[in-house]
Amino acid sequence: MSLHLYDTGTRSVRPFTPLIEGKVGLYNCGATVQWLPHIGHLRGAGIVYDVLRRWLQYSGFEVIHVRNVTDIDDKILVKAAEAGRPWWEWATTYERAFSEAYDLLGCLRPSVEPRATGHIPQILAMTAELIENGKAYAAAGDVYFAVREQADYGSLSGQRIDEMVQGETSGSGKKDPADFTIWKAAKPGEPYWDSPWGPGRPGWHIECSAMARTYLGPEFDIHGGGLDLIFPHHENEAAQSHGAGDPFARFWLHSHWVTMAGEKMSKSLGNTLSVTAITERVPAIALRYYLLSVHYRSSIEYSPEALDDAAKAFARVEGFLRRVAERSGAEPVAGAVPEAFATAMDDDLSVPRALAVVHDAVRAGNVALDAGDHTTATAEAGAVRGMLAVLGIDPFAPNWNTGGGDDRLRAATDVLVKHLLDSRAQARAARDFATADAIRDQLSAAGIVVEDTPDGPVWSVG
Secondary structure: OOOEEEEOOOOEEEEOOOOEOOEEEEEEOOOEOOOOOEHHHHHHHHHHHHHHHHHHHHOOOEEEEEEOEEOOOHHHHHHHHHHOOOHHHHHHHHHHHHHHHHHHOOOOOOOEOOEHHHHHHHHHHHHHHHHHOOOEEEEOOEEEEOHHHOOOOOOOOOOOHHHOOOOOOOOOOOOOOOOEEEEEEOOOOOOOEOOOOOOEEEOHHHHHHHHHHHHHOOEEEEEEEEHHHHHHHHHHHHHHHHHOOOOEEEEEEEEOOEEEOOEEOOOOOOOOOEHHHHOOOOOHHHHHHHHHOOOOOOOEEOOHHHHHHHHHHHHHHHHHHHHHHHHHOOOOOOOOOOHHHHHHHHEOOOHHHHHHHHHHHHHHHHHHHHOOOHHHHHHHHHHHHHHHHHHOOOOOOOOOOOOOHHHHHHHHHHHHHHHHHHHHHHHHHOOOHHHHHHHHHHHHHOOEEEEEEOOEEEEEEO
């Protein structure tokens, strides 16, 4: 089957055909850099759309991937002021924290990562267009979008205008409570940019409309983000762009939350878990496996037990690949993905089904290893590596297998372990089973698992 994706706009899974043959324009909303990232942020703004991009690229598409940074916002200004730090320094600090977290979890860097503050001219130009088109109006230094002037307003979220709450403090010149701010008049002491309507700064929604147009054009293929962005953010983005005459996004994708005790993970709930804290418990690659192991449109209920189970599942996959590499003397070469894996990925990125194909291949490969069938085991390992590469969790990929100190440490450990295994083999040959068992227990206590195979003992980290 060809790629099918769930489109929030039509509330259906439908075939994906790009606007331009062979190319895909992908925009996903990134972070408002007000604080440290937690795993909910990283799933919704990073991993889901990274997997989509990787699958599109594997499928032969050239992908232009835009992920924005909101670096001017009420929350940023408040937190910076409370900390007694310049707003731009605060935003830069946490933008860097997000970048490091994306890298830590193996996300490909986007084609471009534009900041709101770097696109004030484009924002001002689009705001002027909306006023000229009768879709927006200026009042007391603010500019508002007049939602009742946009015929399709509410179509993305399925809400009625009279039932909508924008979550904004109403300005003195707002004509309708449902209207939302495009340009915010500066308050005393706040940063500002000059505009035809007075000094101020952009509202949250206009930045994405302007930046998507700048980098992907007036119409592009896919716009993504977290489920909580459907309203008001994405509804308002679509309204602005449509009001300016842009067709805008052809598909809308939304990923579900990471929850704790049934609630969306957020700083305000006090239930956040930072990426750095969790990667002290499990490797970053195992955390990525955990975050993508549930379908992107389903929530993940976080628990340490579920995380540990995911880490163990991934360890079995990695262990198989390393056993093949050790027995053959070389890393297995990544091959084409099996048809069942491709079918799962083409069905709205059904990663759980795709991972079932991975584990089936691992089981088949282990059976082949136990039977001494290195040819079959190597072929299965190649398929596994190909599938893991699409998911961004290939343990032999350069970003995970970092080389340098890690490789030297493994080489040194290998020498020491093989020396102990040789001593164990000599003890067994002399029928000194007590010594042989003591050596095995010594290795086990150090976290080294020894597997006796037809080709001799093979060790791995358990």
